[in-house]
Amino acid sequence: MSFDTIIVGGGIAGLLTGAILAKNGQKILLLEKSSMLGGRSNSIEYKKGYIVDFGIHLIRYSTKSSIYKIFKKQLGEKLDIINCGDIKLFQDGAFHDFPLSMRGLASTDIFNDEEKKAFGPILVDILKLKVNDYLDVSVPDYIKELEDKHGKLSQPIKDFLVVVANLMCVSTKTEMLSSGEFVDGIKTGSKAPSGTSYPRGGWKAIIERLIEIIKENGEIRTKSKVDSVKIENNEIRGVNVGSEFIEANTVILAIPSKSIFDLIPESNFSPEFVKMTENIIPTVGVFMDFGLKEKISDHDGTILTRKPFTMSVFASNLDEKIVPEGEQIYTIFQPTELDVISDKEKIKQVKDNLMNILNEMYPDFSNKIIWHRTSAGIVDGAVPFITQHRNLRPKVKSEIEGLYFAGDSYGVPGTGGEIAHTSALFCAKAIFEDRTKLELLT
Ligand SMILES: Cc1cc2nc3c(=O)[nH]c(=O)nc-3n(C[C@H](O)[C@H](O)[C@H](O)COP(=O)(O)OP(=O)(O)OC[C@H]3O[C@@H](n4cnc5c(N)ncnc54)[C@H](O)[C@@H]3O)c2cc1C
Structure with missing residues (x-):
């Protein structure tokens, strides 16, 4: 079987790009190295009856978000989202x-x-x-x-x-x-009707739907790590997965930009591109999820603290089906410096501090916990610094004929996951228009 486009990476950017192209008649092959699709936007079933996303995982801008618009205009479907309530700031011992x-x-x-x-x-x-x-x-x-x-x-x-x-x-x-x-x-x-919203059923619901759409006109292979991309005379020829060569003249790398050079030697790109791509700094931080034995708050919006800056959400106040009846899931996140996430002692300090904040916000919090998980890592692919704003990151269309990018570290409008979603639209639009010379309406 031959494919119009090979997508490397089955995170939300790869899946969204694949779904848009599949809906527009392209035969897609999506290759994901891990056994699970969705990347950082996936949710897992955890313990009994909990659906847990990566950290706090909200859709910015509700119906004005890229992902909502992609579903509506490109995929012809209404994304089922629940709008979040107002934001509260916890300061000086009280919610404001x-x-x-x-x-x-x-x-x-x-x-x-x-x-x-x-x-x-x-x-x-x-x-x-x-x-x-x-x-x-x-x-x-x-x-x-x-x-x-x-x-x-x-x-x-x-x-x-x-x-x-x-x-x-x-x-x-x-x-x-x-x-x-x-x-x-x-x-x-x-x-927007609300600053943020939450997908009904968790992000899992979005990922599963995108997989279905791609499979209607293509193929998805998990546990398929792409080792290299073949380029001849500055044109894409295909990809190598282990000993298998898969031919295609269009390849999308839907992976973080820092990983591009693992698949294609730097010498294929201009020095400006290499410099721009190598230096992108991601958002990182420590996040804690808690399963709580009873409802300790009705608040359905983000809760902020200022010193230290944290954000937290009771996702089950938005969609109660993601927890067992009567229980609650709560997630708190603190952005940190890069060095924290690889240092166990520093992670522990952040964690202890977060526990103190939680017990101050909700007296007796510790006694309500059934389970908790602490994780630390990359959150968004590119912090919107003045040195790496949308015009200073790599564009979705590369210098190499047939090579495109999608993901949350590329040069499109937005912040956080919105970058990944917008990049999918820009990438699909560029490919569609390059191949068909017709405009993809957005
Ligand atoms: C804790 C946390 C909280 C977050 N909160 C929010 C939020 O509230 N709102 C929001 O909008 N965003 C949020 N984000 C960010 C959002 O999750 C990311 O921006 C988005 O998921 C990035 O998607 P992506 O497809 O660009 O990258 P990824 O999810 O990293 O996907 C890349 C995929 O490529 C695969 N891959 C890599 N190399 C290869 C290879 N060689 N061959 C095959 N496959 C390969 C990887 O396995 C991965 O599945 C959060 C992220 C985290 C971690």
Whole structure:
């Protein structure tokens, strides 16, 4: 059997790209090295009756998200999502409404009346900002610019802007974060019915549906590690999986950009591409999942803390079917420096600290735990730093004829998993248009 396109990597980016192309008539072969599909977006069945995602796993921007639009426009299906409730900030021993929505702004007590009044014009400015002009501007520089225009901002307003940037970019390296990327997130979120949502049935439901769509017009092979990509005269010829050579003139590497050179020698690319690709820094952190013997909170939105910056969610308050009746699943995440995730002692320190925060937020928390898991690792492929914003990461179409990329470290709009989803659309569109000379409507 011959294939129009081979996709290397069965994470969400590979699966989404494959599904779009399959729906548009392409014969797809998707090769995944592990025994499971979905990559970092998969969920597993854990203990009895729990569906557990990787960390907190929400869809940014609800119906305005790339993945929702891909399902609707490219796959002709309505993605079943549940909108999250408002965000709360746990600070000084109490939960506070977070003024990221108009309702939150009206009811919050983290701003006094004067600050609420002052914040209105600032928000208007933020929503009017031209994203492309601010990709190279760091968040602190942007805050300074706001102060030049609106006068000195109060500490609660500045703290709030920093927390929102940390939340949007999943990083606390505020001095490096791109204000264009962070504001783009606020702008998109402001048009959505909710800032975030959760797929009914967990991410597993999305992964399973994408697999079905691809299989309608192609093949998926797990435990199939691609060892190298064959290129002749700057054109793609196929891929090698062990001793098998599979021919195709279009290959998508739906793997993190740092792994490209494991499959294709650097000498095939320009020095600029190599430099851009090698230096991409991912978001990393420590996350803890808890199975709780009873419901300890009804809150159905993200919960934030500021020092340290953490985010947490009761996913079962969004979809109670992902836990056994009467029980609850709760996940907390703290972004960290890169060195933490490979150091057991540092992970333990973060974990102990998270347990203290949890027992402060929910007295008696420890006594409600049935099981818990701690993990540490890469979260998003590229932190939206000023040095690696969307225009400074590799594009989905490469310099090599027939070679494309998809995944959360490539140069498309968005932050976090949204990059992976958007890259799938950009990648499928580029391939479709290169091959058919017709436009893929988006
Ligand atoms: C704890 C955690 C929390 C997160 N929270 C959120 C969230 O709330 N919202 C959000 O939008 N995103 C979130 N993300 C990020 C999101 O999961 C990722 O951005 C997304 O899953 C990346 O998908 P991908 O397909 O680009 O990469 P991956 O998931 O890494 O997929 C790449 C796939 O390629 C395979 N592969 C690699 N090399 C080869 C090879 N040589 N041959 C064959 N196969 C190969 C890998 O096995 C893998 O399956 C979170 C991630 C984590 C880990």
